[in-house]
Amino acid sequence: MIEVNERLDRMVHRVQADARVPALAAALHRADRPLWSCAVGDTGNGTPLDADTVFRIGSVTKTFTAVLVLQCRDDGLLDLDDPIGRHLDLPGHGELPVRRLLSHTSGLQREPHGDVWDSLRAPDADQLLADLARVERVLPPARRYHYSNLGMALLGALVGRLRGGTWAEVLTDRVLRPLGLTGTAARPGERAATGFLVDAYSDEAHPEPPTDFGAVGPAAQLWSTAPDMARWAAFLADPAGLDPAGAVLAPATVDEMRWPLTVTDETAWGTGFGLGLILVPQGARVTHVGHDGAMPGFLAAVYGRRGGDGTAGAMGAAVLASSGTAAEIFDLPHRLLAAAAEHDPAEITPWRPGPPAPEQLRGMLGRWWGEGFEYVFSWHDGTLRARGADDPVGKPPAVFAPLPERPDVFRTVSGREVGELLRLTRDERGVVVRMHWATYRFTRAQETFDGYDFRAGG
Structure with missing residues (x-):
């Protein structure tokens, strides 16, 4: 120093x-x-x-x-x-x-x-x-x-x-x-x-x-x-x-x-x-x-x-x-x-394991597709997050906060689409099969806007 x-x-x-x-x-x-x-x-x-x-x-x-x-x-x-x-x-x-x-x-x-x-x-x-x-x-x-x-x-x-x-x-x-x-x-x-x-x-x-x-x-x-x-x-x-x-x-x-x-x-x-x-x-x-x-x-x-x-x-x-x-x-x-x-850079804070994601969210973590682009949803530091799969290193993720009065609805509090809602849709087994973020549809497989899975269609 x-x-x-x-x-x-x-x-x-x-x-x-x-x-x-x-x-x-x-x-x-x-x-x-x-x-x-x-x-x-x-x-x-x-x-x-x-x-x-x-x-x-x-x-x-x-x-x-x-x-x-x-x-x-x-x-x-x-x-x-x-x-x-x-x-x-x-x-x-x-x-x-x-x-x-x-x-x-x-x-x-x-x-x-x-x-x-x-x-x-x-x-x-x-x-x-x-x-x-x-x-x-x-x-x-x-x-x-x-x-x-x-x-x-x-x-x-x-x-x-x-x-x-x-x-x-x-x-x-x-x-x-x-x-x-x-x-x-x-x-x-x-x-x-x-x-x-x-x-x-x-x-x-x-x-x-x-x-x-x-x-x-x-x-x-x-x-x-x-x-x-x-x-x-x-x-x-x-x-x-x-x-x-x-x-x-x-x-x-x-x-x-x-x-x-x-x-x-x-x-x-x-x-x-x-x-x-x-x-x-x-x-x-x-x-x-x-x-x-x-x-x-x-x-x-x-x-x-x-x-x-x-x-x-x-x-x-x-x-x-x-x-x-x-x-x-x-x-x-x-x-x-x-x-x-x-x-004289700031010290790097060591990563340490943390608690798991809430049970109702674990099944929706991972890769999703929206507007033809791939996104990764994850749980870090006690918050639900999302970032583009190809985002450059250092670009801040979107961070979501739950709305207690509305289950399966989150508010984007920082990053991409700040202020917009993220809504989860579940099937009869409770599995998240679709999401809407700022009203745009997100699915596990890449789809056209009318819902056609081009990979499944051959």
């Missing part, structure tokens, strides 16, 4: 030197190892640079706001398809659905009214809402991906209204404190690094002015440490590993957030967006989930790893930089996660 940590250290040092980052901090969280962290450079203000140094995380803030919105949904305070105007009194654009604002498919313009990035003066809550009468919907809703800080700011206002507090108060009470993210806050505090713009043609680093983004805070206000953000990334990848009681959010709800709703480029499908989360496929059924961030003088990249051989539980990486120009840092958490999974 020491050798792997040295490898990760070197990766961070290389990026800090090559990208000319005044202060660079990185951390990797995983359930089966101690926290790894690395900090290189200087804060620029005399405070020590270490794992407790605070950086601005920019748009990584959006992932927290998205979780707060989903908490409201789970608590019955809203529906994701509600128009936001049902919950906020708005002078314009109240018809936009909450779901579209979360996935950046609402068509709302990118920024609040005015030249916010020129003046660095953000509106307060009242002004943000009043100015909606003057902002544009630049695309029809659901037409395509269009990133909007304004949309996420409105969702922060929505959370505050529904919970009866400010966005920052609700965030601290409902997310930061329960997950132990003690280094994360809406204000920098005394341990913050100074943010810089590094000159393109010399080694001079220009300090950037401090900014407070007011009512746009739910889109980009937060400050944090690398260990806190690695822990947050691990939560987004494996919520049950960090929050087994679901105090912050049920694992099924985080699954919902991670489902891709749009792609960021119509021809290069390399990055997708779920509900407030960026999804980056890595190949071999591995996905990194999280967000990048950029604010004057700071860049951040925070991602958790899901799937694939060697991936540990609750595995997340964060890279925080005190430079607004070091784009090389955006790839670093992905490389850190991949290197950790490859060179």
Whole structure:
């Protein structure tokens, strides 16, 4: 493990030197190892640079706001398809659905009214809402991906209204404190690094002015440490590993957030967006989930790893930089996660014999045919499962749950045909002779759609 940590250290040092980052901090969280962290450079203000140094995380803030919105949904305070105007009194654009604002498919313009990035003066809550009468919907809703800080700011206002507090108060009470993210806050505090713009043609680093983004805070206000953000990334990848009681959010709800709703480029499908989360496929059924961030003088990249051989539980990486120009840092958490999974893979859990399948299901296990293709139904880890006989290794099976009130009927709870019913048909002896899955007929022998067994017919 020491050798792997040295490898990760070197990766961070290389990026800090090559990208000319005044202060660079990185951390990797995983359930089966101690926290790894690395900090290189200087804060620029005399405070020590270490794992407790605070950086601005920019748009990584959006992932927290998205979780707060989903908490409201789970608590019955809203529906994701509600128009936001049902919950906020708005002078314009109240018809936009909450779901579209979360996935950046609402068509709302990118920024609040005015030249916010020129003046660095953000509106307060009242002004943000009043100015909606003057902002544009630049695309029809659901037409395509269009990133909007304004949309996420409105969702922060929505959370505050529904919970009866400010966005920052609700965030601290409902997310930061329960997950132990003690280094994360809406204000920098005394341990913050100074943010810089590094000159393109010399080694001079220009300090950037401090900014407070007011009512746009739910889109980009937060400050944090690398260990806190690695822990947050691990939560987004494996919520049950960090929050087994679901105090912050049920694992099924985080699954919902991670489902891709749009792609960021119509021809290069390399990055997708779920509900407030960026999804980056890595190949071999591995996905990194999280967000990048950029604010004057700071860049951040925070991602958790899901799937694939060697991936540990609750595995997340964060890279925080005190430079607004070091784009090389955006790839670093992905490389850190991949290197950790490859060179220090999670232990392989030994297989052990388990109890037999329920007696009423044993006769239906094995090979079946549907739509001309062969499937294998089996019983593993206490559940009925199915997979295509030719499915590639690593493709998850369909998993079924029984419906207690309906014998011989199951609900597909994950994998192929999720949500659909599986119905068993038995003969007079109680033998399962036919099944219907999502209404498609499954039989022991290959049949045409009219039930003709072509092998028996000769």
